[in-house]
Amino acid sequence: MAEIVLDKVTKRYPDGALAVSDVDITIADGEFIILVGPSGCGKSTTLNMIAGLEDITDGELRIDGQRVNERAPKDRDIAMVFQSYALYPHMSVRENMAFPLRLAHVDKETINRKVEDAARILDLGQHLDRKPGNLSGGQRQRVAMGRAIVRDPKAFLMDEPLSNLDAKLRVQMRTSVAKLQRRLGTTTVYVTHDQTEAMTLGDRVVVMRGGLVQQIGSPQALYDQPVNLFVAGFIGSPSMNFLPATLADGQLNTPLGAVPLTDRIRRLAEAAKAPREVIVGLRPEHFEDAELLDDTERARGVTFTATVEVLESMGSDKFAYFLVEGETATSAELDTLAAETGSTEMTDSGPQIVTRLSAASAAHEGAELDVWFDPDKLHLFDPGDGRTLTHVK
Template sequence: MAEIILDKVTKRYPDGALAVSDVDIQIADGEFVILVGPSGCGKSTTLNMIAGLEDITSGELRIDGDRVNDRAPKDRDIAMVFQSYALYPHMSVRENMAFPLRLAKVDKKVVQQKVEEAARILDLTQHLDRKPGNLSGGQRQRVAMGRAIVRSPKAFLMDEPLSNLDAKLRVQMRTSVSKLQRRLGTTTVYVTHDQTEAMTLGDRVVVMRGGHVQQIGSPQFLYEQPVNLFVAGFIGSPSMNFLPAGLEDGRLRTPLGDFPLTDRIRRLLEGGSAPREVIMGLRPEHFEDARLVDEPGAAFTATVEVLESMGSDKYAYFAVEGEAAMAAELEELAAESGTAEMADGGSQIVSRLSAASDAREGAELSVWFDPDKIHLFDPSDGRTLTYVE
């Protein structure tokens, strides 16, 4: 049980590369915090610095108010679950889980009791005497968790613990990790590159990019109020649609047509120095088949290129003519997700329509969207123009 504070923590490698820059995070006792970002964003380095596996170049790391920058990992009383599990192959499951307790010179009887309790929680009792080599991926993962929980550390650090599991098992383990954390109430820092994991697991999510913290907040807050293009594009699946747009006399000129700005958005833009050229962002669920909506709003007509019916709803993909939205953040996101780039220029819009929609592939569809739900971004620095303070 501990509060972990990162105070302007920076990591610079001897070759000068800056891996993590001025990271400020306050993690409350018992909180489940997710560090998320594309590969190379410094999230694992940050975790390793909390663990003590990497030195902190500058800044301060405090656990329960004590500065621990120079303490060895073993003196920090933190347990870590590795992406590769890192089980000791020459030890049985029981010995693996007992290892931290044995090092701490805990009484044999207590070790036995704690290992068995952890095994019961993780449903490993019948595997205690097997070697890791004979276990399935999910079982190994649970042994790694077991090794972390047996000694009731101040905090858990998890480095992409689920990324080696297959999709179905991952969803299952995700719920059990979440349940386990709630049950134990131990402060947890969890690193992942998967935004779904970040959204579903954490009390708070820290989005990182290029060694900098982009935004910290609850999953819902990050989803609704992304502070910049990067967070907007990273959080959410399918991700937010981005289109180039022009601001003119309270009207928004977009490839989908011209729309008046709503009062709320106009107020948000006032006072700020909004440029004339902006990027408009709109989430897939804010579209709807115009036939099914009575509310006022904006509408456009487009041809459905691809239709994916999920049963509960339908994803319709439209092609949009003209230039695609351009910004450094978007390029980075596209590179990360491997969707760079649609060859013929233009951009694609994903919309989530209700299952009642009669959209058909190749057919024209009149699409409604809520103009009050749009996000506007400054293409030069990616900052959100419609951010609610």
């Protein structure tokens, strides 16, 4: 149980590379916080600095108000779950889980009781005397969790603990991790590159890029109010559509046609001193098949017609992909986002739009479709520095 404060924490490697720069995070007691970002964004380095496995170049790390920069990992009383699980292959499951307690010179009886308790919680009872080599991936993962929880540490650090599991098991373990954390109420810092994990697990999410914190907030806040193009594109799946647009005469000229500005958006854009050239962000789920809406709703929004390029039916929804005439949105931020998330499907003919339509939609590939969207749900960004122009104070 502890509050962890990162105060302008910076990591600079001897070769001058800046891995983490001026990170300020206050993690409340009992909070489940997620560090998320593409690889190389400094999230693991940040976690290792909290753990004490990496030195802090600058700034201060406080656990329960005490500066711990110089303390060895063993004196910080934090447990860590590694991506590879890092189980000791020569020890049985029981010995693995008892290892931290034995190092702490806990008496045998207490060790036994705590290991049995943890094994019960994690459903490992019948595997206690097996070696890690004979366990399945999911079981190993649970042993790694068990080794962390037996000693009631001040905080858990988890470094992509689910990324070695197959997709189905990952979803299952995700819920167990969330339940376990609620039950124990221990402060947890969790690193992942998977935005779904970040959105579903955390009380708060820290989005990082290039060693810099981009935004800290609840999953819903990040989704509703991304502060820049990077966060907007990173959070949400499928990711947000970006289109270039010009702002003139109270309306937006976009490749989808003219879009009237709602009062709310106009006020926000004015307050943010929006330039003439902007980037419009539209989430796939804010589109709908116009056929399925009644007239009042249709009138409230904007409708455009386009040819369905690809249609993916998920059963519950349909994902329709359109190619739109015109320019692709360009911004340094979008380029790095594409490079870092690996989505480099560059289209020459114009921007591609992903929409999530109701399953009842009659859309089919190659046919034209009237697509509707709510102009009040759009986001505006400055193409120069990527900041949002529609931020609610």
